[in-house]
Amino acid sequence: xxxxxxxxxxxxxxxxxxxxxxxxxxxxxxxxxxxxxxxxxxxxxxxxxxxxxxxxxxxxxxxxxxxxxxxxxxxxxxxxxxxxxxxxxxxxxxxxxxxxxxxxxxxxxxxxxxxxxxxxxxxxxxxxxxxxxxxxxxxxxxxxxxxxxxxxxxxxxxxxxxxxxxxxxxxxxxxxxxx
Numbered sequence: 001x002x003x004x005x006x007x008x009x010x011x012x013x014x015x016x017x018x019x020x021x022x023x024x025x026x027x028x029x030x031x032x033x034x035x036x037x038x039x040x041x042x043x044x045x046x047x048x049x050x051x052x053x054x055x056x057x058x059x060x061x062x063x064x065x066x067x068x069x070x071x072x073x074x075x076x077x078x079x080x081x082x083x084x085x086x087x088x089x090x091x092x093x094x095x096x097x098x099x100x101x102x103x104x105x106x107x108x109x110x111x112x113x114x115x116x117x118x119x120x121x122x123x124x125x126x127x128x129x130x131x132x133x134x135x136x137x138x139x140x141x142x143x144x145x146x147x148x149x150x151x152x153x154x155x156x157x158x159x160x161x162x163x164x165x166x167x168x169x170x171x172x173x174x175x176x177x178x179x
Contacts, residue, residue: 002048002055002089003067005041006105006138009161011150016158018165022172025165033176036061044071045085052089056096062179064093065172067103067138069119074107074154079118086122090130101133101175102126103168106143108153133171140167 001007001019009017023035038055040047048068056064066089072082086102093100104123107116120136127134139156141163142148148160156164 001035001037001039001065001067002052003037003039003065003103004043004071005039005155006070006164007037007039007065007067007103008041010041010155012156012158012161016161018156018161018168021161021165022168025169026176029176039067042071043068044075044077045069045082045089046072049085049088049092052092056092056098060096061098063099063101063175065101065103065168066090066093067105069122070105070107070154073105073111073115073119076111076115079115079122082119083122083126086126090126090132094130099175099178100130101171102135103138103171104134104136105139106137133175135167135171138164138167142167 007019014020019035019037019039026033026035036059045068069082069086090100102123104120107119123134123136142156142160148156150157
């Protein structure tokens with residue numbers, strides 16, 4: 001798992017985060033699977049590009065869940081750079097023999113339709129071009145429910161994390177069958 005604060009259990013107990021919940025689910029499967037969470041709060045796609053080669057070499061994953069781009073978007077970084085960085089990470093994963101599942105994110109409406117739509121299109125385009133499983137919006141069914149979000153309006157509370165996992169599971173479960 002390579003992501004940002006949305007996958008690093010920001011401001012909640014680690015065991016309540018969706019990645020930890022996923023690890024518990026996968027540990028009980030046959031064959032059991034291990035989840036390594038290399039997510040860091042504040043990470044950008046550029047951070048992912050710099051960290052990923054070492055992670056791939058060290059862990060040799062069969063599959064990488066790639067959830068980056070939210071911080072790039074919140075900072076208004078150029079869409080072309082976000083796309084290029086995600087493309088590089090997809091390439092690096094494949095070169096290392098790892099399958100990729102792409103987890104997309106949406107920005108708040110105040111970023112305006114051209115930028116918001118452009119960011120969403122990056123995930124959809126890359127998934128189509130590389131034939132990747134895609135979850136278009138990690139926080140679907142969570143982000144607009146104040147009871148499931150922290151006061152910052154960006155991160156789920158512990159009660160929202162099982163819903164995030166359910167979202168991820170819709171694209172991850174079929175991908176696991178191909179391993």
